[in-house]
Amino acid sequence: MQKLIFTNDVSNELDALINEMAPDKVAMLCDSHTFQIAEGLAPSGAEIICLGAGDENKNLDSVSEVWTHLSLNGYTRNSLLVNVGGGMITDLGGFAAACFKRGIRFINVPTTLLGAVDAAVGGKTGINFLDFKNEIGAFCEAQAVIISTRYFSTLPAAELRSGFAEMLKHGLISSAEAYGRLMAFDIVEADLDALLPLLQESVEVKRRIVAEDPREQGIRRALNLGHTAGHAFESYALERKEPIPHGFAVAHGLLVEMILSHLQLGFPSSELHRYASLLREAYFPAPPISCKDYDALLGLMSHDKKNRRTGEINFTLLSDSGVPVIDRTATPDEIRTALDLYRDLLGL
Numbered sequence: 422m423q424k425l426i427f428t429n430d431v432s433n434e435l436d437a438l439i440n441e442m443a444p445d446k447v448a449m450l451c452d453s454h455t456f457q458i459a460e461g462l463a464p465s466g467a468e469i470i471c472l473g474a475g476d477e478n479k480n481l482d483s484v485s486e487v488w489t490h491l492s493l494n495g496y497t498r499n500s501l502l503v504n505v506g507g508g509m510i511t512d513l514g515g516f517a518a519a520c521f522k523r524g525i526r527f528i529n530v531p532t533t534l535l536g537a538v539d540a541a542v543g544g545k546t547g548i549n550f551l552d553f554k555n556e557i558g559a560f561c562e563a564q565a566v567i568i569s570t571r572y573f574s575t576l577p578a579a580e581l582r583s584g585f586a587e588m589l590k591h592g593l594i595s596s597a598e599a600y601g602r603l604m605a606f607d608i609v610e611a612d613l614d615a616l617l618p619l620l621q622e623s624v625e626v627k628r629r630i631v632a633e634d635p636r637e638q639g640i641r642r643a644l645n646l647g648h649t650a651g652h653a654f655e656s657y658a659l660e661r662k663e664p665i666p667h668g669f670a671v672a673h674g675l676l677v678e679m680i681l682s683h684l685q686l687g688f689p690s691s692e693l694h695r696y697a698s699l700l701r702e703a704y705f706p707a708p709p710i711s712c713k714d715y716d717a718l719l720g721l722m723s724h725d726k727k728n729r730r731t732g733e734i735n736f737t738l739l740s741d742s743g744v745p746v747i748d749r750t751a752t753p754d755e756i757r758t759a760l761d762l763y764r765d766l767l768g769l
């Protein structure tokens with residue numbers, strides 16, 4: 422089972438793990454923004470492979486760069502790759518490790534909140550290919566993930582809030598109490614020490630769900646909450662050349678899906694108002710949506726790869742905070758109504 426370590430002393434934990442695993446060689450993988458962190462953590466003798474930063478580098482050329490380095494420098498089945506970076510590095514590094522000599526061990530040290538709460542844990546690895554996101558990849562878990570909030574002090578505020586949206590999602594699908602603790606946390610003036618226990622609770626939610634359903638045959642789909650509407654917002658913003666961070670799109674997608682949950686399953690309306698105030702405080706500007714955009718958004722939702730039958734739009738909804746209901750569908754009319762209410766609640 423994947424080891425999850427929550428600490429603000431990453432260096433010691435990493436040294437101890439490496440001692441225990443006794444690899445013949447260690448390579449650290451990072452991007453240009455996390456190079457210093459990787460350098461600070463590298464045990465003596467470890468080599469550092471540094472890629473260009475940004476999702477445009479999560480591609481086959483970068484994987485080839487990693488494999489070339491490993492092949493030409495004597496790495497074996499008993500070597501170890503330590504991925505130090507955001508989701509781009511842990512996705513790519515995990516995939517490179519999963520295939521090199523049919524699989525070597527790897528450790529993830531996420532340096533973004535999104536990486537820590539989502540990408541580094543759960544075994545989905547991969548790269549973008551042609552114009553398709555995460556088109557090529559493998560399910561392969563890191564031996565260990567070392568999670569610290571200390572690296573987040575250099576993250577742009579929007580990146581921190583973006584990752585927090587995934588934590589809110591984990592709260593909403595796990596328990597009213599966990600969700601309440603997140604709603605009480607001030608992500609605008611974030612206290613990173615106080616964030617660590619909340620992050621731990623949140624990552625445990627993902628780990629528990631993934632352990633129950635590693636291949637997404639059932640309950641893992643609860644993790645898609647907020648993402649049907651969220652992906653549509655994200656893709657639409659991208660098409661209009663006004664990209665928004667993934668987590669901002671998810672944060673807004675969560676409100677749309679809470680409204681659908683209210684309409685279909687009686688999710689409490691008081692919660693809609695409370696959540697809308699958080700969005701106004703931390704996730705504005707909102708995606709620029711008017712009723713003229715609904716057709717385009719519905720088109721994007723009906724092409725979502727999570728849909729199980731053509732013409733049907735699939736959602737994970739909630740009957741209450743902490744109670745997800747997977748495999749729900751909504752009609753275009755219901756979605757239009759939800760989008761109207763979403764705009765009303767946010768005063769758009």
Ligand SMILES: NC(=O)c1ccc[n+]([C@@H]2O[C@H](COP(=O)([O-])OP(=O)(O)OC[C@H]3O[C@@H](n4cnc5c(N)ncnc54)[C@H](O)[C@@H]3O)[C@@H](O)[C@H]2O)c1
Pocket residue numbers: 452453454455474475476479506507508509510512532533534535536539540541542543544545546555572573575576577580
């Ligand atoms: N495998 C999964 O289950 C899963 C889940 C969610 C997202 N993802 C993937 O994760 C990626 C997005 O993750 P991300 O937002 O971490 O992207 P990212 O890794 O591209 O990081 C965002 C930016 O922050 C920089 N950065 C990283 N750490 C930093 C730090 N401590 N201080 C300052 N800057 C820092 C990076 O260099 C980059 O420029 C996408 O490729 C997405 O597909 C995967």
Ligand SMILES: [Zn+2]
Pocket residue numbers: 539587648667671
């Ligand atoms: Zn997401």
